Amino acid sequence: MAVWVYLFDEFRPVEVDDAVVLEMAGRNPAALFDVIRHVVEESVGGIGSVRLFDIYSDPQGAGLLVEYLVETRIGEISVKLIRSPAPAETLAKYYANERNR
Secondary structure, eight states: OOEEEEETTEEEEEOOOHHHHHHHHHHOTTTTHHHHHHHHHHHHSOEEEEEEEEEEEOTTSSOEEEEEEEEETTEEEEEEEEEOSSHHHHHHHHHHHHHTO
16 A cells, blocks of 8 residues: 655655554554655755654544654644555545544
């Protein structure tokens, strides 16, 4: 299954074994950021602190979303790692779930 980074309103594909993503999301989701760190650094330069913000698993599908808050030289940004064949759909479900909390 495809893995994406959602950054600055753009989906960017990431070459990573989705089984690794699933295993790390269950065991240590904060450390999972290291899998996508290079993508973020390419866009914003240096990274300061990284904080796990939320995890969403689509109960009706295979979508998984892990959101991080990342300190950068331009300020704090949201970075989402999405494991899904339809990342926009998983993102929409995540936001709908947030509104219903």
